[in-house]
Amino acid sequence: MNTTVDARGFSCPQPVLMTLDEITKVDTGEIVVLVDTDTSKENVSRAATSKGWQVKDVQEEGEGYRITISKD
């Protein structure tokens, strides 16, 4: 099961806060984060890594990115 955080349209640091909230909520598993700026792509990946999550995949999608993070 994976959950999606749609952080498109939000500016920094909101996408990071939304990602950290979801990480706290689910604890483990897989989360897809949608962002629409390079800054958010980099910051969300960094935030996930700092919490012990892995950035599994980053895909360009539309005008932004689809970031998949996971933790076993």
Added chain:
Amino acid sequence: MPLIFDPNLIVGLENAEDAGVYKLRKDLAIVLTLDFFTPIVDDPYTFGQVAAANSLSDVYAMGGKPIVAMNIVCFPINKMDISILQDILKGGLDKMREAEVLLVGGHSVEDNELKYGLSVTGTIHPEKVLTNKGARTGDKLILTKPLGTGIINTALKGGLAHEDSVAESIKCMTTLNKKAAELMTEVEVHACTDVTGFGLLGHACEMVEGQDVGMVIYSSAVPILPGTEHLAQMGLIPGGTIRNRDFRIPMIDRATQISDEHLLILFDAQTSGGLLISVPEQDAQSLLERLHQEGVEAAAIVGEVVEQPKGKIVIG
């Protein structure tokens, strides 16, 4: 836009300087600058102080003495209580008093988004104007304030900054560069700029771009506000900071020597940052000691000017 030539114009638009300088007579020039921005802290009085210190800094960075200033205000009068504006202006005025600068007027407009800053006029001797160009091989680089205000302000917006970090950051942003500038002008300085939106490395790049010199930055000697590194690791990095790095990274050698986060801190967009002073090696230690004695505690030697590689910054 065609540039206007005038023999009395000492510093104009062409070199991305901190302020314009115009010669009035042989021994007197005026320094002119304008800066205003949206709030970076919640407290209106503090914001007023930060905005004023930031605006005044451009005159200090040229080696000048600010004399008079005017307020620039954009205020949403229909949405916000007028007392907020009063507190902002009081914060600004208190900084101007500390700087011994007279407030002589100003202008306000109604705007959906609050903005505040100053237009500042100062004086300087035409032959003592310091610009961001002129650093010479062998000079040491002194930075007078710690880095990290951009990252801490971003964390503050998200409610994730530790109160110690916020307090230190506010202290840093509200501190005038007055003392540092006065001490700097007592010795022979080759170049100076204030570290603001482009970050330490961005402004260092401006100092060497197109010049016959390069710089080595002693990355571990650069003063950093408490908690900044941790906040950077959490991804609380302003967009401007990331854009600074992406724009200037071709000019940085050995960037991979330090962590991504450390590099980003060196590029962090600062508000009301310190002076970056290029001073001959023989005067560097005594200037540093004077700065410490006079309360510019965070000042540190953060690098040196080298002959090679020209136009580049080396991370050391």
